[in-house]
Amino acid sequence: xxxxxxxxxxxxxxxxxxxxxxxxxxxxxxxxxxxxxxxxxxxxxxxxxxxxxxxxxxxxxxxxxxxxxxxxxxxxxxxxxxxxxxxxxxxxxxxxxxxxxxxxxxxxxxxxxxxxxxxxxxxxxxxxxxxxxxxxxxxxxxxxxxxxxxxxxxxxxxx
Ligand SMILES: [Zn+2]
Ligand SMILES: [Zn+2]
Numbered sequence: 001x002x003x004x005x006x007x008x009x010x011x012x013x014x015x016x017x018x019x020x021x022x023x024x025x026x027x028x029x030x031x032x033x034x035x036x037x038x039x040x041x042x043x044x045x046x047x048x049x050x051x052x053x054x055x056x057x058x059x060x061x062x063x064x065x066x067x068x069x070x071x072x073x074x075x076x077x078x079x080x081x082x083x084x085x086x087x088x089x090x091x092x093x094x095x096x097x098x099x100x101x102x103x104x105x106x107x108x109x110x111x112x113x114x115x116x117x118x119x120x121x122x123x124x125x126x127x128x129x130x131x132x133x134x135x136x137x138x139x140x141x142x143x144x145x146x147x148x149x150x151x152x153x154x155x156x157x158x159x
Contacts, residue, residue, distance in 0.1 A: 016058040029066070032059060049073045 013028055015021030017039045023031045036042070036056060045060045047053030049069040064070070137145065 013062075016056075016062055028062070032062075 011025040012022050013025050015023055015028070015031060015035055017032075017035050021031065021035065036059070039056075039058070042056035042058060044054045045057050047055055047063060047067055047069070049064075049067045049072075053063065053067065053069070055063045
């Protein structure tokens with residue numbers, strides 16, 4: 001091994017199955033595919049980055065180094081670590097919500113922009129508890145609903 005290093009082959013690693021196998025780092029993956037066939041019935045460990053990776057325990061530390069899912073895991077961890085900013089963001093969001101909530105409290109009635117004759121809306125609604133519950137529906141349904149409202153309104157006026 002020393003001789004190999006002196007020759008500039010310092011990217012040599014020991015095979016996890018047999019220390020006498022000195023393999024170039026660039027070749028170790030290919031070697032492991034071949035070499036693990038000679039060492040069946042190995043103890044297995046589950047990869048911490050991807051539970052579908054079942055790794056021979058002897059290869060475990062090597063796999064953790066080169067696992068393709070490690071990059072996304074590191075990214076995920078980084079996002080968690082950068083969370084201290086979120087408390088500031090929450091305060092900011094609360095301030096932003098205030099004007100919105102007051103707008104939401106404004107009553108928005110379906111027929112407010114229509115040509116319905118002027119009247120006291122509260123009084124009108126109290127007379128029509130059933131019709132008042134009708135919301136949504138297709139445009140034609142809404143039109144029919146408004147027509148019905150006008151009819152009932154006229155009837156109430158006569159009474
Ligand atoms: Zn080997
Ligand atoms: Zn893995």
